[in-house]
Amino acid sequence: MRILLVGAGGTLGSAVGKALVERGHEVVGVGRTGGDVICDVTDPAAVSRLYAQVGRLDAVAVAAGDAVFKPLADLAADDFAATLRGKALSQVELVRQGLGAVAPNGSFTLVSGVLTEEPIVAGAAASAANGAVEAFARAAAIEIAPQRINVVSPTVVEESLPAYGPFFVGMEAVPVARVATAYVRAVEGAQTGQVYRVR
Amino acid sequence: MRILLVGAGGTLGSAVGKALVERGHEVVGVGRTGGDVICDVTDPAAVSRLYAQVGRLDAVAVAAGDAVFKPLADLAADDFAATLRGKALSQVELVRQGLGAVAPNGSFTLVSGVLTEEPIVAGAAASAANGAVEAFARAAAIEIAPQRINVVSPTVVEESLPAYGPFFVGMEAVPVARVATAYVRAVEGAQTGQVYRVR
Numbered sequence: 001m002r003i004l005l006v007g008a009g010g011t012l013g014s015a016v017g018k019a020l021v022e023r024g025h026e027v028v029g030v031g032r033t034g035g036d037v038i039c040d041v042t043d044p045a046a047v048s049r050l051y052a053q054v055g056r057l058d059a060v061a062v063a064a065g066d067a068v069f070k071p072l073a074d075l076a077a078d079d080f081a082a083t084l085r086g087k088a089l090s091q092v093e094l095v096r097q098g099l100g101a102v103a104p105n106g107s108f109t110l111v112s113g114v115l116t117e118e119p120i121v122a123g124a125a126a127s128a129a130n131g132a133v134e135a136f137a138r139a140a141a142i143e144i145a146p147q148r149i150n151v152v153s154p155t156v157v158e159e160s161l162p163a164y165g166p167f168f169v170g171m172e173a174v175p176v177a178r179v180a181t182a183y184v185r186a187v188e189g190a191q192t193g194q195v196y197r198v199r
Numbered sequence: 200m201r202i203l204l205v206g207a208g209g210t211l212g213s214a215v216g217k218a219l220v221e222r223g224h225e226v227v228g229v230g231r232t233g234g235d236v237i238c239d240v241t242d243p244a245a246v247s248r249l250y251a252q253v254g255r256l257d258a259v260a261v262a263a264g265d266a267v268f269k270p271l272a273d274l275a276a277d278d279f280a281a282t283l284r285g286k287a288l289s290q291v292e293l294v295r296q297g298l299g300a301v302a303p304n305g306s307f308t309l310v311s312g313v314l315t316e317e318p319i320v321a322g323a324a325a326s327a328a329n330g331a332v333e334a335f336a337r338a339a340a341i342e343i344a345p346q347r348i349n350v351v352s353p354t355v356v357e358e359s360l361p362a363y364g365p366f367f368v369g370m371e372a373v374p375v376a377r378v379a380t381a382y383v384r385a386v387e388g389a390q391t392g393q394v395y396r397v398r
Contacts, residue, residue, distance in 0.1 A: 044276040071342065072295060072298075072338075072339055072342040072343065073295070073298060073342075075295065077243040077288065077291075077292055077295075080288055080291050081284075081288060084283050084287070084288070084331065085280075088283070088327065088331070089276065089279055089280060089283070092276075092279050092323075092327065093276055096271060096272070096274065096276075099271075099272060115334070115338065116330075116334045117334075117337070119334075119337050119338035119340070119341050119392075120338075120341075121341065121342055123338055124291075124335055124338035124339050124342065126338075127334040127335055127337065127338035128287065128291065128331040128332075128334050128335040128338070129331065130334055131315075131330035131331045131332070131333055131334025131335065132283065132287070132327040132328065132330045132331040132334075133327075133330070134330055135314070135315045135316075135318075135326040135327050135329055135330025135331075136323055136324075136326055136327040136330065138316070138318050138326065139271075139314065139318035139319075139322055139323040139325075139326035139327070140271055140323050141318070142318050142319075142320065143270065143271040143272075143320055143323065144271065193318075
């Protein structure tokens with residue numbers, strides 16, 4: 001399959017790209033500052049240009065999302081709006097605008113995270129964005145069939161512990177390769193409207 | 200208790216207000232165009248003025264939220280953003296800005312809806328907003344204790360079938376009084392971070 005991978009250069013995206021290539025797929029990597037195509041997917045107009053540029057696809061997989069982490073009392077309205085734009089609306093637009101670019105039997109794989117169900121201090125905006133992504137995917141699934149849409153919800157990955165470990169203290173980390181396996185399942189499988197939790 | 204009820208004039212809000220008054224509470228009703236206090240809670244600055252005006256509270260209960268219903272292909276980025284602002288960010292701001300106005304043992308009760316788990320065609324934006332509200336409440340609960348926060352998630356209510364029935368065809372409706380009972384539970388109970396589903 002020809003797969004657009006958003007966030008291809010990150011810790012998660014690199015592992016997802018490796019897993020998809022090992023399965024014989026062609027991966028078109030998208031990044032904000034590097035990759036096969038450069039695109040800021042938080043800008044709906046840039047998403048439109050992205051799909052015009054890359055042509056026909058069999059799948060879109062997202063491994064990127066920006067969230068603001070601050071104690072609730074410090075999370076301003078703009079922080080919440082930026083987090084919803086950076087992790088939820090960006091993925092919604094990749095789906096909505098991608099409907100015509102992806103094959104009729106193709107798929108979208110989005111990313112949420114453990115904070116949907118298991119909150120951490122300073123993570124309220126990220127939790128909200130994750131909750132939006134999962135509920136959106138369940139809803140979109142019934143409108144886009146036979147195209148499919150699923151969500152991978154990872155807990156913190158071992159490879160990110162140096163950066164994020166203090167936020168997730170006491171929560172078990174998983175190897176990022178396990179999370180990548182869930183992307184392979186979503187892309188090559190037949191389910192839709194699912195949240196694959198990797199814990 | 201002295202309870203701020205946002206959306207007091209609507210189908211749901213009227214029933215919640217009646218139930219709270221019957222339990223002996225003082226209800227301060229907020230509406231966009233009427234009620235004890237007029238406020239557009241989708242404007243963070245207006246929420247700030249609202250709390251400055253109403254003084255000390257024991258609880259805040261929300262029975263209002265605007266969502267755009269359109270087939271997914273027609274839901275523009277602006278429709279999603281408006282729905283997140285109208286139903287999710289508005290409630291987030293009522294909590295965040297209300298932390299100092301509500302008593303230390305007080306509570307917030309937000310509203311989501313059945314579309315978080317059970318999607319309908321044309322409801323993808325509403326589903327996303329509901330998912331954000333529920334995940335936010337779970338996250339906020341661990342940061343605001345001993346203040347509490349819960350969510351009431353109603354299915355369509357019988358009293359709204361003339362307006363919304365076609366969207367929810369085949370889904371069982373419930374009397375709005377049953378939904379109001381869940382608000383009483385959230386306000387007078389002791390749990391936090393819960394989603395009370397009324398189905």
